[in-house]
């Protein structure tokens with residue numbers, strides 16, 4: 187069924203039958219006056235770095251604040267849950283897919299370098315590595331570490347993405363946030379309660395719209411580009427980049443790195459279905475071809491059990507596991 191919804195005045199929803207207004211999918215919703223389609227049963231596998239996951243009940247990729255607000259209002263009207271999807275590079279989505287509305291952020295784009303303040307503002311959907319290369323080309327220092335992290339600005343703000351001793355919290359000046367009920371807020375790093383790979387945005391309904399980072403302009407671009415390339419090389423030397431993954435599966439405990447604990451438990455190369463503990467780095471689980479989300483989930487649980495048995499420590503997943511999974 188095809189329907190056009192109008193959200194021109196807050197709180198008021200006009201439904202109109204509009205059989206000709208939407209040709210793009212067998213079942214979709216067009217938000218009236220907006221070039222924005224909410225589609226049903228959209229496969230999410232190609233939107234995640236693991237290349238697994240079932241369909242979204244509803245999926246939309248809004249391009250601006252107005253469209254996001256209309257989508258949130260639509261979901262709230264229907265009592266649907268919402269899930270934010272950035273680059274999908276730290277998500278394990280169930281093979282059964284996700285109910286409710288999945289909001290992909292990749293169409294939220296803009297980048298602004300302010301030479302006077304040394305501040306860089308970027309929309310949530312911008313690619314973090316692309317931003318790092320852009321900054322390097324301009325001779326701005328401070329994002330070199332971000333180059334191999336294949337997510338979005340929004341995902342980095344939520345996850346406190348980091349590498350090589352630096353992280354998002356170190357450079358974030360402010361994040362522009364939209365609450366589930368449509369209130370706009372400007373929050374600082376302090377407000378987000380940042381710690382290692384976490385923020386209080388995780389498990390919340392808030393949407394990151396844009397982030398502003400403080401960098402250091404004025405360096406020789408050739409040097410910043412060389413430093414950036416070196417960071418990428420370092421990473422490629424120790425991490426497996428040749429097959430789909432989510433990066434590190436587990437957060438490092440305070441004692442020993444997760445990769446060391448997993449390797450010492452004898453798990454390198456251990457495989458369930460198409461999912462394998464990487465030989466190059468034991469804290470990476472790879473989709474070696476044809477893995478399902480269930481294979482990856484079961485391997486995560488197996489690694490946790492084996493490490494706990496050997497080291498009396500329950501590894502905590504960094505990857506966000508969403509949707510329904512059967513505990514074995």
Ligand SMILES: Cc1cc2nc3c(=O)[nH]c(=O)nc-3n(C[C@H](O)[C@H](O)[C@H](O)COP(=O)(O)OP(=O)(O)OC[C@H]3O[C@@H](n4cnc5c(N)ncnc54)[C@H](O)[C@@H]3O)c2cc1C
Pocket residue numbers: 235269270271272273274275276277291310334335336337338339340341342343344345346347348349383387388389392393394395427431432433434506
């Ligand atoms: C090869 C590889 C290497 C990696 N290396 C690193 C690394 O060195 N360091 C590191 O920290 N991480 C690393 N990662 C993990 C991942 O890239 C980061 O966590 C990244 O910041 C996730 O961003 P994303 O846009 O893909 O977020 P997603 O995976 O799409 O989402 C992550 C979480 O953020 C939420 N979210 C996303 N966007 C928004 C938004 N706009 N508003 C509100 N919530 C939102 C999602 O709902 C979800 O809960 C790696 C991953 C891979 C595949």
Ligand SMILES: NC(=O)C1=CN([C@@H]2O[C@H](COP(=O)(O)OP(=O)(O)OC[C@H]3O[C@@H](n4cnc5c(N)ncnc54)[C@H](OP(=O)(O)O)[C@@H]3O)[C@@H](O)[C@H]2O)C=CC1
Pocket residue numbers: 235236313315316317319320333334335336337426427428429430431432
């Ligand atoms: N194992 C896995 O599951 C996955 C691994 N990856 C890896 O993660 C890393 C990040 O991937 P991705 O997010 O796709 O981004 P990439 O790093 O591949 O590229 C993002 C953008 O950065 C710019 N760029 C890239 N290389 C250079 C360079 N040498 N000099 C100047 N600019 C450059 C380009 O921007 P512009 O077009 O504006 O010039 C490019 O479009 C990559 O190393 C990729 O291989 C990615 C996805 C999944």
Ligand SMILES: C=C(O[C@H]1[C@H](O)[C@@H](CO)O[C@H](OP(=O)(O)OP(=O)(O)OC[C@H]2O[C@@H](n3ccc(=O)[nH]c3=O)[C@H](O)[C@@H]2O)[C@@H]1NC(C)=O)C(=O)O
Pocket residue numbers: 348349350351421424432433434435436437438443444445446447449465466467468469504
């Ligand atoms: C990839 C991610 O982030 C990465 C980030 O890229 C790198 C570089 O800064 O440092 C962290 O990895 P890491 O702690 O595993 O770093 P590495 O330098 O590869 O390994 C740490 C130590 O563990 C040992 N190690 C690692 C892998 C392994 O199979 N066996 C092993 O013994 C290494 O020898 C090294 O002494 C982040 N991971 C976490 C969970 O904090 C991510 O979060 O997704």
